[in-house]
Amino acid sequence: MSVIANLAIFPMDKGVELSEYVARVLRVIRGSGLPHQLGSMGTCIEGEYDDVMGLVRRCFLELQQDCDRVYMTVAVDYRAHGRERMLGKVRSVEQELDGAAG
Amino acid sequence: MSVIANLAIFPMDKGVELSEYVARVLRVIRGSGLPHQLGSMGTCIEGEYDDVMGLVRRCFLELQQDCDRVYMTVAVDYRAHGRERMLGKVRSVEQELDGAAG
Amino acid sequence: MSVIANLAIFPMDKGVELSEYVARVLRVIRGSGLPHQLGSMGTCIEGEYDDVMGLVRRCFLELQQDCDRVYMTVAVDYRAHGRERMLGKVRSVEQELDGAAG
Amino acid sequence: MSVIANLAIFPMDKGVELSEYVARVLRVIRGSGLPHQLGSMGTCIEGEYDDVMGLVRRCFLELQQDCDRVYMTVAVDYRAHGRERMLGKVRSVEQELDGAAG
Numbered sequence: 001m002s003v004i005a006n007l008a009i010f011p012m013d014k015g016v017e018l019s020e021y022v023a024r025v026l027r028v029i030r031g032s033g034l035p036h037q038l039g040s041m042g043t044c045i046e047g048e049y050d051d052v053m054g055l056v057r058r059c060f061l062e063l064q065q066d067c068d069r070v071y072m073t074v075a076v077d078y079r080a081h082g083r084e085r086m087l088g089k090v091r092s093v094e095q096e097l098d099g100a101a102g
Numbered sequence: 103m104s105v106i107a108n109l110a111i112f113p114m115d116k117g118v119e120l121s122e123y124v125a126r127v128l129r130v131i132r133g134s135g136l137p138h139q140l141g142s143m144g145t146c147i148e149g150e151y152d153d154v155m156g157l158v159r160r161c162f163l164e165l166q167q168d169c170d171r172v173y174m175t176v177a178v179d180y181r182a183h184g185r186e187r188m189l190g191k192v193r194s195v196e197q198e199l200d201g202a203a204g
Numbered sequence: 205m206s207v208i209a210n211l212a213i214f215p216m217d218k219g220v221e222l223s224e225y226v227a228r229v230l231r232v233i234r235g236s237g238l239p240h241q242l243g244s245m246g247t248c249i250e251g252e253y254d255d256v257m258g259l260v261r262r263c264f265l266e267l268q269q270d271c272d273r274v275y276m277t278v279a280v281d282y283r284a285h286g287r288e289r290m291l292g293k294v295r296s297v298e299q300e301l302d303g304a305a306g
Numbered sequence: 307m308s309v310i311a312n313l314a315i316f317p318m319d320k321g322v323e324l325s326e327y328v329a330r331v332l333r334v335i336r337g338s339g340l341p342h343q344l345g346s347m348g349t350c351i352e353g354e355y356d357d358v359m360g361l362v363r364r365c366f367l368e369l370q371q372d373c374d375r376v377y378m379t380v381a382v383d384y385r386a387h388g389r390e391r392m393l394g395k396v397r398s399v400e401q402e403l404d405g406a407a408g
Contacts, residue, residue, distance in 0.1 A: 006347035016217045016273045023402030039345050040395045041312035041381055049162065053155065060151065068182040069220045072279065074177060075347055079172040079322065089346045096329030108245035116377045118319045125300030140242050142256030142293045143210035143279055171322045175379065177245055181220065193242045253366065256357065265353065272386040277379065285375040
């Protein structure tokens with residue numbers, strides 16, 4: 001029941017500069033040991049549904065402790081029998097593109 | 103630690119007509135007893151973080167049992183000391199609009 | 205080429221209380237004459253792709269003029285030959301639920 | 307008025323395997339010349355609001371021509387005076403993390 005999730009989370013009451021908060025969240029993600037990719041609009045995480053959503057919860061609690069308003073979006077893509085898809089999805093698209101060009 | 107969440111979830115492998123699947127998800131939501139509002143692009147649910155995300159998990163499992171690919175987005179808005187905000191948010195915006203008109 | 209869009213937009217640099225900004229956005233939406241539904245996590249808008257996205261642009265510009273950071277999500281559902289789906293989607297789900305109960 | 311957008315777009319009526327469609331969208335994005343990063347849950351694009359949203363429109367039209375249902379989410383982060391933020395956001399978070407570790 002492996003999924004890929006894209007997590008975007010930030011405080012709404014801390015002004016324009018948020019890298020400190022994003023870094024705190026990323027530290028929680030790194031500590032999880034789950035495969036992940038930091039992007040400019042969120043972090044992709046791959047794993048079993050409960051492991052990924054348990055990690056999302058810890059990220060939320062990390063900000064909730066000292067932020068009075070927090071916004072979070074989680075997009076989840078589940079595919080039956082999917083395994084190590086985070087890199088695989090990007091690769092198969094690149095193969096499509098190369099194939100079309102060749 | 104009350105939140106409002108907007109849940110959009112659907113199978114990606116069942117073709118164009120999806121109301122059967124949306125209905126199954128909505129039945130799970132109704133069964134939860136949590137306050138919710140069905141919209142045309144998702145269902146808003148209000149409650150404690152763990153109650154809302156526990157319900158989101160049951161909605162996911164409902165589709166995952168017979169769908170080979172499922173897409174889900176959850177947007178969460180947390181506000182400290184927030185209570186019964188689902189209707190309140192809409193009301194306070196309407197008051198703003200009426201105030202400006204008056 | 206009719207679509208339904210769910211628009212969520214808010215400043216990130218104006219603190220916890222945002223109903224004034226949401227009201228300004230909603231005034232722009234109302235002024236458009238497009239069918240819409242205000243929800244607690246966004247506003248659904250229905251229309252031709254270019255009309256809906258033109259309106260989304262005006263909402264963005266409304267906040268961008270005096271906000272130093274703005275976050276916006278737009279979810280779009282397009283269905284060929286779809287017409288007046290905003291209410292129709294909710295109705296067909298309710299019929300599914302009633303049918304199952306009867 | 308530079309923004310970063312994360313675009314996720316796919317047909318809902320073409321079954322489980324979608325890399326062909328994602329590749330077609332990515333070809334449109336590459337053709338635009340705008341800075342972008344392909345991720346496993348969407349592609350980040352940076353540029354002026356109208357350039358980015360004009361590109362999003364072309365991606366939508368690419369799929370709409372032969373798909374009967376299309377789902378799309380666009381998340382937009384605008385920051386006044388922001389420039390070349392797509393890499394910068396990731397870098398400033400990594401600096402925060404390194405600083406804390408050092």
